[in-house]
Amino acid sequence: MMGVEDLLRLTVAALMTRTGERQNDLADGLGLSQAQVSRKQAGRQHWSLEDVDLLAKHFGLHVLDLLAGPTHAVGVLHGAIPGLRPSDVVAPAVVTQPVPAALFPVEPVVAAVSALVELCVLCGQPCAGELDGFPQHFSAEECAAAVAAANPAPAPAPPAEAPIVLPPPPEQPPAAPPEPAPEPPAPARPRSPRTYASDDLIGRITGRVHDVLAEHAGDVDAAQAALIKAAIPDVMALLKASRVGGRYEHSEFPPTAEILRKRSQKGADEIWEGRPKWRNASALAAAKAGAQLDVTALDMNAAYLSALKCWLPIGQLREDTSGVHDPKKSGVHLITPAEWEHADLPNPLGNRMEPGELWVSESTLRLLLDCACQGIADAPTIHRSLVSGATEGLLEKLRRALAETRKTAIAEGDELTVNYVKAMYSKLVSTVGESTANRELRRPDWMHIIRAKAFANLWMKANKAHKAGLQVVEISGTDELHVVGDWRSVFSEGRDLNQVKEKNTYILGGKR
Numbered sequence: 001m002m003g004v005e006d007l008l009r010l011t012v013a014a015l016m017t018r019t020g021e022r023q024n025d026l027a028d029g030l031g032l033s034q035a036q037v038s039r040k041q042a043g044r045q046h047w048s049l050e051d052v053d054l055l056a057k058h059f060g061l062h063v064l065d066l067l068a069g070p071t072h073a074v075g076v077l078h079g080a081i082p083g084l085r086p087s088d089v090v091a092p093a094v095v096t097q098p099v100p101a102a103l104f105p106v107e108p109v110v111a112a113v114s115a116l117v118e119l120c121v122l123c124g125q126p127c128a129g130e131l132d133g134f135p136q137h138f139s140a141e142e143c144a145a146a147v148a149a150a151n152p153a154p155a156p157a158p159p160a161e162a163p164i165v166l167p168p169p170p171e172q173p174p175a176a177p178p179e180p181a182p183e184p185p186a187p188a189r190p191r192s193p194r195t196y197a198s199d200d201l202i203g204r205i206t207g208r209v210h211d212v213l214a215e216h217a218g219d220v221d222a223a224q225a226a227l228i229k230a231a232i233p234d235v236m237a238l239l240k241a242s243r244v245g246g247r248y249e250h251s252e253f254p255p256t257a258e259i260l261r262k263r264s265q266k267g268a269d270e271i272w273e274g275r276p277k278w279r280n281a282s283a284l285a286a287a288k289a290g291a292q293l294d295v296t297a298l299d300m301n302a303a304y305l306s307a308l309k310c311w312l313p314i315g316q317l318r319e320d321t322s323g324v325h326d327p328k329k330s331g332v333h334l335i336t337p338a339e340w341e342h343a344d345l346p347n348p349l350g351n352r353m354e355p356g357e358l359w360v361s362e363s364t365l366r367l368l369l370d371c372a373c374q375g376i377a378d379a380p381t382i383h384r385s386l387v388s389g390a391t392e393g394l395l396e397k398l399r400r401a402l403a404e405t406r407k408t409a410i411a412e413g414d415e416l417t418v419n420y421v422k423a424m425y426s427k428l429v430s431t432v433g434e435s436t437a438n439r440e441l442r443r444p445d446w447m448h449i450i451r452a453k454a455f456a457n458l459w460m461k462a463n464k465a466h467k468a469g470l471q472v473v474e475i476s477g478t479d480e481l482h483v484v485g486d487w488r489s490v491f492s493e494g495r496d497l498n499q500v501k502e503k504n505t506y507i508l509g510g511k512r
Contacts, residue, residue: 007069008052009041014070015059015077024245029058034245064143120146201242201401202408208234209417224416231423232431235398236440238424242397250394252441254316257386259332259359260444262434269444271332273452274364276459276475278346283473283484287509293473293484297503298491300458300479302406305425306497307454307478308399311362312446313388320385325369330362330390332445337368338378345376345466346475348459357383361445362390363452367459376463386445399425403497410495454478461500465490473508484508 016026023041024034030051039045047055056066064084065076075081120127125146209227216222227234243250259270287293300306311330320326325333336357340347348367352358360368365380372379402421409417431438433447455478462475465483468490474482480503492499 004067005047006043008047008055008067009043011066011068011070011073012041012055014074018074018077019059026058027245030054034247067143197400197404198242198397201238201397202405204238204241205401205405205421206417209420213416220416224419227416227420228423231420231427232438233440235424235428236438238401239395239398239428239441242395242401246397247391249314250312251315252443254443256434256442256444257317257332259386260448270359271444271448272349272352272358272360272364273448274348274350274352274360274367274455274459275451275477276346276455277351278476279474280344280472282343283471283508291509293471293508294505295473295482295484295508296487296505297474298481298483298487298500299503300461300481300500301495302403302422302425302497303454303457303478304429304450305399305402305406305421306457307363307429307450308395308402308425309392310449310453311366311390311392312394312449313362313390314394315388317386317388317445320387321383322385323382325365325382325385326387328390329385329387330449331385331387332359332361332448333365333382333386334359334384335365335368335380335382337380338372340377342376345472346459346462348456350455361448361452363449363456367456407496451478461491 012026016022023037027034027037030037031054036045040047040051052063052066056063059066059073059077061073061076062083066073068084072081072084076083120143125143127142127146209223212226212230213220213223216226262269283293313330317331320329334357337349340349348371349358349360349364365382368377368380371377402425406418406421409415409421427437429447429450432441432450433444434442458475458478458481461481462472465481465485465487466472470483470485470487470490472481472483474480481500487500493501495501
């Protein structure tokens with residue numbers, strides 16, 4: 001026979017499916033972490049009696065309805081099935097003094113005490129059954145019957161008390177419905193789409209700025225220096241806070257593959273990130289021939305902050321020689337790229353002169369595969385990969401909190417917070433590899449993937465401009481794009497992450 005707790009797990013799963021909730025939504029409603037809810041639902045941890053009460057309140061059900069199984073609970077939730085709540089539960093309020101002996105005979109109580117009958121842990125009434133070492137009834141119907149049997153007042157009382165008993169019932173039923181109906185929708189539904197970013201993480205950032213500013217008696221320059229100095233430990237603390245209740249637990253110090261090791265203390269490893277440094281040869285030739293081109297240099301906002309949304313490997317990288325790219329995995333890949341035949345568009349591989357095989361990160365490979373899907377170039381040949389299971393949301397909570405804080409600070413003219421946020425995300429990217437400045441995480445694969453994602457984002461902006469009819473003149477670094485034409489018809493101007501801003505204008509061939 002299925003135990004009550006197993007039945008409860010099925011019921012919770014059914015109710016979550018019907019209400020459209022996820023485990024993190026349920027966890028918020030119960031005051032638990034998503035990991036705790038996951039363990040309880042998987043049977044690795046018990047649902048406590050307090051949890052049962054919280055679950056019933058969360059879904060707006062009586063405890064007996066919650067324990068009656070998934071079909072019954074879902075039916076009661078939608079009003080298709082009446083609840084199991086015993087009608088006799090309200091009877092004790094009507095019990096009066098004329099019939100105390102009939103209601104509470106002394107002999108049965110003494111007999112019950114002498115027999116030491118144990119009480120059900122679910123309904124608190126006597127029971128003879130036992131499950132997992134605890135006295136309890138085997139179904140919600142048995143609990144309901146036991147509760148009803150414990151209150152036999154209506155049988156002897158009706159003839160004498162009928163006129164007096166009638167008034168209370170009309171007042172009692174309206175008091176009972178508030179339990180199931182009005183309470184659940186409010187806390188359960190609004191939690192999932194609540195806000196773009198975590199209020200707690202945003203509060204940590206702004207609170208830190210206020211505290212440091214207060215420590216330096218309002219001296220903005222001194223506060224900014226202190227915040228930038230503490231940016232690395234601060235952003236690592238934010239990263240850990242953002243991963244609480246997360247679905248995946250990433251490896252912080254996995255063994256480093258040989259190709260990811262620096263060849264010397266100040267040298268580089270074998271990964272090519274695809275950093276662009278390209279100028280349009282035909283545009284330069286036209287300028288030398290006497291043509292004048294009005295060029296606008298555009299600046300991409302917070303390039304590394306946007307790049308935090310990328311596919312990152314969760315665990316240790318493992319070798320894969322299948323030659324097939326698995327979109328659910330991420331890492332580094334040994335490839336032979338296809339020939340690039342577009343003189344008016346930069347190569348996605350950046351400023352690479354040497355032909356042949358090379359190691360690239362996940363972001364670069366995905367960009368090359370996207371180019372192949374669009375028919376811009378052939379797909380690269382994958383010879384060998386070092387990969388792990390991956391997710392695009394590993395740094396997403398952190399990225400959103402930083403982005404939202406930055407956006408608010410810009411709107412309020414708070415450059416102190418803007419600079420603090422910039423220091424955090426830029427230093428996270430620069431120290432997440434092998435750096436003595438960051439002792440809490442060593443993921444050189446992450447560093448390459450994030451940096452390459454910033455370069456890939458810039459290339460995609462150049463491709464967008466090219467498709468829209470603009471002439472791409474130059475592309476360099478992580479955030480610089482030079483174009484000829486009406487760029488405002490292609491890009492939105494501003495300081496937000498999805499916008500660009502004008503850096504300067506010049507005439508090609510003249511003085512910048």
